[in-house]
Amino acid sequence: MVGAGPVGLWLAAELRLGGVRVTVLEQRATPSPHSRALTLHPRTLEVLACRGVVEPFLAEGLRLPDGHFASLDNRLDFAVLDTPYPFTLAIPQARTEELLAEHAHAAGADIRRGHRVTALTEYASGVRVSVTGPQGPYETEAAYVVGCDGTRSTVRDAAGIGFPGSDATVWGWLGDVVLAAPPARPVVSVATPRGGLMCVPLPGGVHRFVGHTPQDVRQDWPGELTFEELRAKVVRITGEDFGMRDPRWLSRYGNAARQAETYRRGRVLLAGDAAHMHFPAGGVGLNVGVQDAANLGWKLAATVRGDAPEGLLDTYHRERHPVGAELLRTTRAQTALMTAYSGDGAALRSLLSDTIAAVPEFSRRLAEGLSGLGVAYPADGDAHPLTGRRAPNLRLASGAELFGLLRAGRHVLLDLAGGAQADGPSDVIVHEGPPTEVPAGWAGVASVLIRPDGHVARVRTREAA
Template sequence: MDQVVIAGAGPVGLWLAAELRLGGIPVTVLESRLSRNPHSKALGMQPRTIEVLAMRGLDGLFTAEARRIPNGHFGMLDTRLDFRALDTDFPYQLVIPQARTEELLEERAAGLGATIRRGHQVTSVEDTGSAVVVHASGPDGPYSLEAAYVVGCDGVHSTVRQSVGIDFPGTAANAWGWLADVTLDAPPAVQGYNRSTADGAVLVAPLPDGRHRVVGMSPSDLRASRPDDLTMDEVRAKIIAATGTDFGAHSPVWLSRFGNAANLAAEYRRGRVFLAGDAAHRHMPAGGVGMNVGIQDAMNLGWKLAAVLNGSAPASLLDTYHAERHPVGVELLESTQAQTALICSFTPDGLQLRSLMSRQIAQSPEFSRQLAEQISGLSVRYPASEPLAGTRAPNLKFRDGTTLFERLTPGRPVRIDHSELAEDWAGVRSALIRPDGYVASPTMSMPDH
């Protein structure tokens, strides 16, 4: 019995399913929704996530149809972060609706043989020690599945997390952002536009279909209780208050609110149960990083589960999932909560703080680059005692014309010798690159291939 059951067919669950199938592991994905949500919470695909796609030969599917924006923002500050200075083949973020991302990833997972059941709700899970029993309800009624491992990719209200009693400590919402996918007759001239004043903060991003997403927050949104449902009249008033114009906004296809509640799972693994994505971390969507961190959770976990179930790595390898990804979650909440504080800075003192931070980004290239690396996901380093171990490997070029990402496409480790490289890489003589693109520590038990 080597099956893995995944709760949730969002981007995180689907990427994990594809990674497990790449390793030859039977996988069943249970998704409560009968059809994909047409409204896309996530829009931005950051540079490291594009690298993840490239390591499996999928980057072209996304870059071919998504908008490219060569910068990002930190806390909606006036000075944006220039991604063109980043050490990556993808110095930009992609704007692509989450619904389309899910569609492409579902095609990938299903094409590799994953079983995806829509309209199937996980109701509870039970870790028996030797297996996990998944209780679910589908169109034909309740049933149970047995799996070697279960992964909860089922969002902030994760049934999987609650079933096994993993704590989700954090803070409640005391500020509420708003979101509107609309048509703009007179959109801003720049692709990445944001403005903040004492009367509110507004960010405008182009959507691939010609519409725009307008996101913002106003002083009246700083409250513990959730405001009433958002209306188009309220959206126009908030945009005008912050910018002096409503950009000709009309014809909304989605109006929504979101809070700044922040939670982090105390454990990413308990026995045979794992958490990834929003089931493990909840935060204000500042900087557009949430889905990206979730996909990278899945990238970290997928090859490890496959290697253990294939018998090519010891079960102890699974302990490294929490050890490596939980600190990333800690940094994620630190960053998004700091950005929330900046976004909510409508007082004179707060506006001075924003002005100071914007000037520092503009005048200090190193500070700007560090923030850009954090937002882009390129700065992640896993704990290791050796200097290079745990660091992200760039897309190295080899003398035979291939690249590292091309060699990683099968999802197996790649050993590098300096004599193969087309140019020097940090003085490295040899290294073993993990299937997720990080340098393996000599102490990590890697799969036998």
């Protein structure tokens, strides 16, 4: 594993849960104190709950009952979503990484910081990895290598995997600062012809501004963001500077949109930002990466153990590449809306914002996409409509809940009507008994096989029983 960010740490823990030895190589000697991402969405919280580690995140994060699409005035109501976590959880990425590192260490992952991967050489039964560590260069070998090493992925380049897409035409900016006169509301979102910004509180008495202005619509690099420039941008958009002082972190980011041509080439795989690069609209990037790892972990573990069915590892690309493509599509659309500074653009934003408020199904669809709950993997044409979809946290008459049953990282066969046969994977947990409530679309289901990542693998109906 290359990269000890959230994606690499979660994947390492998943592989250890699957009984596979894992070494994580991270070029940074110490974790970054800065937090580019601040948001965990409902599906990511479900993924954490399926391994029994969500509570520390819930205890520390700020729960927001909604999300936003392109910073439109009317927000997406998450209360309508069928999940135990109908909210956005605001928590700094630095703290998320700390909690995930604790989880990976407890699972037995070997995390080596200050070890930079310089080259890969694949051979018939493994990959030779060239590394420069604190004691100098060395080589190590692995059955597979996964690049979780960001948009400038060394692993992706070494494997010769293309990263096509578009260059930046918009530059966003962020600044973590102390405010002498912070806004009264916890989260402030402003969109004007002069630009748009959001302001959110962070731990330690710090506030973050993120935003963009018409002057940021340009293809050339604007240079490093200065505190004076940040203050001027905030004043231009809001009319005040909130008494900002003591900048902790200043940064820019572009809207370059790129996706790896393939998520797997031989014994090399990609996940997270190494596989997809985009503008951070909606705060979904970290979430999609962790969900990449959830999809890949059990498949790669089964492959390394030697008990995976033929072609299982190839389904990682087949299932997650379309999710990454949709990620780029929606973030590009949001970027266009957020930077629609003209009068026509303002009319478009107003129309879509009103539609969110007036058409519940439209709002719900956007919320399901943003939250990750709407992801459905492709299934055979004659498969039950639930196949490939994420399973909700079914509560069973026995008192058990599906997310609890998934903590072992194995397939779960829910025998809801009796007589089900565990004729699929060998590592199946069988649980008998009906659900206390039948979710929408589940009427007539006699048994359902749930994958370790919480998606439906197979459905047997009462008519077919």
